[in-house]
Amino acid sequence: MLITFKSRADGDVIMFGNVGRQMLAILGKDPQDAKGIVTQEQLPAAIAALRTAIEQDKTDNPPPPEADNWGRDAVDQQVQREREQNVSFARRAAPLLTMLEYARRDNTHVTWES
Template sequence: MIVTFQSPASGDVIMFGDVAQRMMKLMGKDVTDKGIVTVEQLPEAIARLKAAIEEDKQQRAGLQEEDLPRTEPDRSGGAQSSRPFVTLTQRAVPLLELLEWSLKKKKPVVWGV
């Protein structure tokens, strides 16, 4: 499953379903097929994502590249497989930028439409 976060304020952010669900939870949203982060909810969603990014960075502080996992479970599809490891920060930053642009231009962010 693929989820696309959209806003008239910026380009789309496309994620695997399992990753998008994690981002929804981090933003304080229910995990749903369709949803919205209203303009009024954007500041809290931004703050929550920034806190998660900071926590991720702190957890990896002092680790060398070779200390990071090479793969992670792929929970997006049917068969259990693995995909290259991507940090939470790498996954969250494009969505954070979409939220920030949306707040700046006072536009909501939606998915599943």
């Protein structure tokens, strides 16, 4: 299942269901709703909540330390592969945060549907 966020202020943001539902919960919306709206009045609180969740995730899940190029062993190579494959919460949330900020700037709303 996919969840599509829409706003006249930005292009659509499409997320897999589990990630989209997580975002909706952070925004204070019922993740089980098939569609809904973040109104202009709700945007400041939604933006603040998403920013807080991003910062908390960065604190809880710091990136692994950088491996130097000298004598990389199998462990260093594995850490590098994991770093390259991992998509952080902050990266997943960034397009939605941008959409919310643009919607606030343009005095419009954000809708979603699944």
